[in-house]
Amino acid sequence: MGKRTQRKVSTGHQSPGLTTKDARTLRVKMVLLGSSGVGKSSLALRFSKDEFKGTSPTVGSAYLTQVVCLSDVTLRFEIWDTAGQEKYHSVTPLYYRGAHAALVVYDISKRESFTRAQMWLKELQQHYVPGSTVVVLVANKGDLSDLRQVTLQEGNRLAIERGLLFMETSAKSGDQVNELLLAIAHRVKRSLNEHEGGPTERRENDFIELSRSETLQHPLAPCCSSVGP
Template sequence: MTSGSSCQPWAVSSFFTYTHNLESATVKFEIWDTAGQEKYQSVCHLYYRNAHAALLVYDIAKKETLKKAKLWLEELEKKFLPDEIVIALVGNKTDLAAEREVTTEEGAEFARTNGLLFMETSAKSNHQVNDIFMAIVQELLRREKEKASAPSPHERSTIDLKEGTPKRRCCWL
C-alpha cells in the first residue's frame, strides 16, 4: 500500500491507495482509515457514500474492538441496501495470538450471521492483508457477473468492471 495525502486531515486518520491488476479489470482501492475512532463516525458517510466495499477491522487482542466493529456495521446498514456493498470483517493482529481475546470462531460466526466476508490478518507481518483485498475483488466480480446474467429493471450495477475502469472505493473502518 502506498500512503497518500488525506482529503480532510481533521476527518480521516490515514488515506491509502491499493491497485490490483486483473485480466478483466484494474481495481484501485481508495482506503480511508478511521482507526475506528468515534470522532470520525459523524463524517465518515461522506467518504463511504460511493463505496463498493468496506472493511470492518477489529483487534483480536481487544474484545471491545469487535463491539465497535458491530456498531460500524449498523452505521453501514443505515446507508446501504444489503447487496449494494461488500463488507468484510477483519480480525487484525494475529501476530498477537498469545494475547487473543476474540476467538477466530467468534469473529467467523459474527461474519456468517451478518453475511460478511471474514478473514484474520496481521498488518504488522503482512499476513493475509493482500488476501482480504483479493477476496473483496472476487466477491465484487461474482456479484457483477450474477447481475449481468439475471438483469432486473429494479437493480442497478454497483460496479462497472469494464477494462479501463480504474476506480473502486473502499472504506477501512
Template sequence: QEGSHRLPSSQCMVVLLGSTSVGKSSLAYRYVKNDFRDSLPTVGCSFFTQMLNLEVASIKFEIWDTAGQEKYHSVCHLYYRGAHAALLVYDITNKETFNRAKLWLRDLEKEFLPDEILIALVGNKTDLAGEREVATEEGEEFARTKGLLFMETSAKSSHQVNDTFMAIAQELLQREREEASHHGLLTADLEESRTGTRCC
C-alpha cells in the same frame, strides 16, 4: 461512461472502519506500500490508492482510512456514502473493538441496501495471538450470520493482508458478472416479448 460507479470500470472505493488503534492505517499502509508503520491515530481521514491487476480486470482501489475516535464518528458517514466495499476492522486482542465493529455494521445497514456494499469483517493483529480475546470462530460465526466476508490479518507480519483485498476484488467482480447476466436475461426477455417469438 455509463455506470462508472460500478465495477469492473476499474474504480473501487473501499472504506476502513473500526475503533481507534485496531490497525486500520497499518493495514492500508501494508497493502499499498508493503511496509509496516505503527502510526499515530488518523485525524479525520487519510487516502491511499493501489492498482490490482487481475486476469479479467484491473482494479484501482481507492482506500479511505477513517479515524476511529468517537469525535470523528459522524464525519465518517461522508466518506462511506459512495463506497463499494467496507472493511470492519477489529483487534483480536481487544473484545471491545469487536463489539464496536458490530455497531459500525449497524450504521452501514442503515445507510445501504444489502447488495449495495460488500462488507468484510477483519480481525487484525494475529501476530499477538497469545493475547487473543476474540476467538477466530466467534468472528467467523458473526460474519456468517450477517453474510460478511471474514479474514484475520496482521499488518505487522503481512499475514493475509493482500488476500483480504484480493477477496474483495473477486467478490465484487463476481457480483458484477451476476448483475450483468441478470440484465442480459431481462433484455432478452424484453426482446422476446416485443417480437413475440425468438424463433423464425
C-alpha cells in the same frame, strides 16, 4: 478532514466504478471502519505499499491507492482510512456512502473493539443496499495471538450470521493481507457484474482459488494492465 481527490467525469450510462465502458478497469472505493487503534492505518499502508510502520491516530480520513490485476480486469482501489475516535464518528458516513467495499476492523486482543465492530455493522446496514457494497469483517493483529481476547470462531460466527466475508490478518507481519485484498477484488467484480447483468463469479467458495496471473501492483512494480485471462 482527509485528503480529497478529483475524479474524471465520464459520459454515457456506466456502472459505478467503471471508468470507461470497454477498458475493463474498475475504480473501486473501499473504506476501513473500526475503533481507534485496531490497525486500520497499518492495514491501508500494507494494502498500498506492502509496508508496516507505527502510525499516529488518523484525523478525519487518509487516502491511499492500490491496483489489483485479476485475469480479465484491473481494479484500482481508492482506500479511505477513517478516524476511529468518537469525536469524528459523525462525519464518517460521508466517507463510506457510495463505497463498493467496506472493511469493519477489530483487534483480536481487545474485546471492546469486537463489540464496537458489531455496532459499525449495524450502522452500515442503514446506509447500503444489500449486494451493492461488499462488507468485510477483518480480525486484525493476528500476531498478538498470545494476548487474544476474541477467538477466531467468534469472528467467523459473526460473519456467517451477517453473510460477510471474514479473514484474520496481521498488518504488522503482512499475514493474509494480500489474500484479503484479492478476495475483496473478486467480490467487488462479481457485484459490479451482477449490477450490469453480466457474467458472475462462481459462488462455491468466497475464498476463490487465485490463478498465477492475478496480482497486486505495488508502486514500484511493472504495469500489469496487459495481464490476460
